[in-house]
Amino acid sequence: MEFEKTPIDGVLLVKPKVFGDERGFFVETWREERYREIGIDLPFVQDNHSMSKKGTLRGLHFQKAHPQGKLVMVSLGEVFDVAVDIRPESPTFGKWFGAVLTAKNQHQLWIPPGLAHGFLVLSDIAHFHYKCTDIYYPEDQGGIRWNDETLAIDWPLAEGMEVLASEKDVKAPSFKELFG
Numbered sequence: 001m002e003f004e005k006t007p008i009d010g011v012l013l014v015k016p017k018v019f020g021d022e023r024g025f026f027v028e029t030w031r032e033e034r035y036r037e038i039g040i041d042l043p044f045v046q047d048n049h050s051m052s053k054k055g056t057l058r059g060l061h062f063q064k065a066h067p068q069g070k071l072v073m074v075s076l077g078e079v080f081d082v083a084v085d086i087r088p089e090s091p092t093f094g095k096w097f098g099a100v101l102t103a104k105n106q107h108q109l110w111i112p113p114g115l116a117h118g119f120l121v122l123s124d125i126a127h128f129h130y131k132c133t134d135i136y137y138p139e140d141q142g143g144i145r146w147n148d149e150t151l152a153i154d155w156p157l158a159e160g161m162e163v164l165a166s167e168k169d170v171k172a173p174s175f176k177e178l179f180g
Helices: 032-037 175-179
Strands: 001-005 011-017 017-023 024-027 046-053 057-063 070-076 080-086 096-102 108-109 115-121 125-132 142-143
Touching: 001 096, 024 057, 070 096, 070 115, 080 108, 080 125, 096 108, 115 125
Parallel strands: none
Antiparallel strands: 001 011, 011 108, 017 024, 046 125, 057 115, 057 142, 070 108, 070 125, 080 096, 080 115
């Protein structure tokens, strides 16, 4: 298993070892002591699974008073996953990192508490999994507009790809409206 630091403070790209042959593959997706050794030592208290079709963009989401750390992965399909640092005291405040997570590569992204998160589905369908360090509180959720000009996230939108976002995500405030 490889753990790669990213340009965002605390965000890690996890590359589990995939054992495969003509029958398929096996991959270990979580082992507490391995993750604890590299600093992911918060307890996971909630697992989520979403299914989305091509062009679905979910995010950029965060919780205000109950920030969640998230270990995310894809079990079917392909997504472009993004973490945005919204911790004002962080040296990487206002920066973003994106990675392609697929069922084939089995990569995971660790997004520590205090960051915004979102993803774009690149395949016809995708199954996306989240291990979270705090439970979801609907009344605590915040969001940043996915196509915010200040953040300038380079979403890999194929020509003619329609973005399917919720009304809440389309109407989310800008980074500057939230953080000055």
